[in-house]
Amino acid sequence: MEFIETLINGLSIGSTYAMIALGYTMVYGIAKMLNFAHGDIIMVGGYMIYVGLTISGNPVISFIAAVLSCIILGITIEKIAYRPLRGASPLAVLITAIGVSYLLQSSAQMIFGSAPKMVTVADLGSISFSGLTIPVYVLVTLACSVVVMTALTLFVKYTRTGRAMIAVSEDKGAAQLMGINVNRIIMITFAIGSGLAAFAGLFMLMKSPSLSNTLGAMPGIKAFTSAVIGGVGSIPGAMLGGILMGVVEAISLKIPPIAPYTDAIEFIILIIILLVKPTGILGKKRREKV
Amino acid sequence: MALLEVKDLEVSYGVIKALKGISFEVNEGEIVTLIGANGAGKTTTMQSVIGLIPKKSGTVIYDGEDITKTPCHKIVHLGMSQVPEGRRIFQELTVYENLLMGAYSKKKDDHFNEDLEKVYKRFPRLAERKNQIAGTLSGGEQQMLAMGRALMSRPKLLMLDEPSMGLSPLLVDEVFDIIKDINKDGTTILLVEQNAGKSLAISDRAYVLETGSIVLSGTGEELSSSEEVKKAYLGV
Structure with missing residues (x-):
């Protein structure tokens, strides 16, 4: 019974990672850049929920406000910081992303102070059935994730914009020759990724109410690891990698002798998977064009 | 002119x-x-x-x-449409999806089926392989697909x-x-x-x-x- 509880908890941690990993992987796949500021969008989402709760007291309104703010922030960052660097060396873009990350963290610290805020989104309690006791927030996290990931998969596969995203990720030049506005597709990708980050922010605050300006740092790194494990650029890969990370984390935390080494274990798994399959589990090796 | x-x-x-x-x-x-x-x-x-x-x-x-x-x-x-050097078809999409991308600049249902039929008629191999992943086509078939894709935008x-x-x-x-x-x-x-x-x-x-x-x-x-x-x- 305890194992099933741990497993469900792992799935919920994993779906948080998957939400973040999707943002990393989609931006990487389409804009071919590592957006290291992505984790900090989660933190901004967290603070927006906090601000929303302080003003309105309504968790739903606060969350919607957080999603919208994150989307606008993501689009703005792309437009101001990354778009002018299109075609620049990947290193310049990477350094810029790290700069944006520090900018967001420092701004949050200046505005909200460095002491962590306690944010209670909603006290949902827990439910018991057939011997299992599961916190409701875990179920909410799982349900939201399943809905969002299904919607995203359908969107990419079946809509005109979604197919354009696949085309841009495969070949930007050929995509332009189809009449696709690549800048617009990249903007939409950032909007989606940032919106998902707000979901991750909500999930994390439901799990643990402490909010600080480094909220997104560690989950960001772990989600990036998840994306690489699943095969960076692959949407199902990000989901799989995230879930895998979450389950490993939950199980490892339950075994006393190895619990303190949980983070290390997760990164060791990354190294092992990359040794066996350098492209990640679902990653495809891109054929070089002649 | x-x-x-x-x-x-x-x-x-x-x-x-x-x-x-x-x-x-x-x-x-x-x-x-x-x-x-x-x-x-x-x-x-x-x-x-x-x-x-x-x-x-x-x-x-x-x-x-x-x-x-x-x-x-x-x-x-x-x-204006172009069949680029080296074909540059979308390798991971199917033949049909590639043709769909070719019609991206056209509004939905704007003669799409008619144009698709025309392309399939001109390139019967593409019709036979419409659900095949484009990357697995032969070089000649890929060239046909690149041309068909370019024609989809009329x-x-x-x-x-x-x-x-x-x-x-x-x-x-x-x-x-x-x-x-x-x-x-x-x-x-x-x-x-x-x-x-x-x-x-x-x-x-x-x-x-x-x-x-x-x-x-x-x-x-x-x-x-x-x-x-x-x-x-x-x-x-």
């Missing part, structure tokens, strides 16, 4: 001048070919005309409109960059027949080729490009019989 008019087009890659001010035009209904050796600037011409790479100076007028500074995706919406001007590259002699003949056929159905063609003999044979007019400049021009027939062209490009 000139459908495409290129004037003094210059393109540079850093300090290297790839095009040193070339001028040419393509009239409605024509097949016009640019021939030239590797590195002469043929692909650069194609890519800069459609806006994939920036122009340094010069003007490009298409269908009466100045498109010198227009971004590529907007030019495509104006009815172009007025179809540009083909080395469509015969890497194909077997039998397929090369087929590709040139198809180009002639597409032209007969009313699409203007701008062709870039290293296979000078075959392309001059189907061209109304042609230009010879040499290290970024146009050195010769004339009708297909004139150039086929020109001593210079014979020696340099036809190998006779």
Whole structure:
């Protein structure tokens, strides 16, 4: 019974990672850049929920406000910081992303102070059935994730914009020759990724109410690891990698002798998977064009 | 009437001048070919005309409109389409999805099924393989797909960059027949080729490009019989 509880908890941690990993992987796949500021969008989402709760007291309104703010922030960052660097060396873009990350963290610290805020989104309690006791927030996290990931998969596969995203990720030049506005597709990708980050922010605050300006740092790194494990650029890969990370984390935390080494274990798994399959589990090796 | 008019087009890659001010035009209904050796600037011409790479100076007028500074995706919406060098089909999508991407610039249901039927009729192999992942097609089939994809946007001007590259002699003949056929159905063609003999044979007019400049021009027939062209490009 305890194992099933741990497993469900792992799935919920994993779906948080998957939400973040999707943002990393989609931006990487389409804009071919590592957006290291992505984790900090989660933190901004967290603070927006906090601000929303302080003003309105309504968790739903606060969350919607957080999603919208994150989307606008993501689009703005792309437009101001990354778009002018299109075609620049990947290193310049990477350094810029790290700069944006520090900018967001420092701004949050200046505005909200460095002491962590306690944010209670909603006290949902827990439910018991057939011997299992599961916190409701875990179920909410799982349900939201399943809905969002299904919607995203359908969107990419079946809509005109979604197919354009696949085309841009495969070949930007050929995509332009189809009449696709690549800048617009990249903007939409950032909007989606940032919106998902707000979901991750909500999930994390439901799990643990402490909010600080480094909220997104560690989950960001772990989600990036998840994306690489699943095969960076692959949407199902990000989901799989995230879930895998979450389950490993939950199980490892339950075994006393190895619990303190949980983070290390997760990164060791990354190294092992990359040794066996350098492209990640679902990653495809891109054929070089002649 | 000139459908495409290129004037003094210059393109540079850093300090290297790839095009040193070339001028040419393509009239409605024509097949016009640019021939030239590797590195002469043929692909650069194609890519800069459609806006994939920036122009340094010069003007490009298409269908009466100045498109010198227009971004590529907007030019495509104006009815110009290109089969790029090396085909560049979407390897991970199916044949059908590739054709769907080709119709991206058209609003939904805007003759889509009609155009799809036409492409399948012109390229029966694509109909047989419509649900196959495009990356698993043979080279010849991929070339057919690239052409079919470009036709899905109902172009007025179809540009083909080395469509015969890497194909077997039998397929090369087929590709040139198809180009002639597409032209007969009313699409203007701008062709870039290293296979000078075959392309001059189907061209109304042609230009010879040499290290970024146009050195010769004339009708297909004139150039086929020109001593210079014979020696340099036809190998006779």
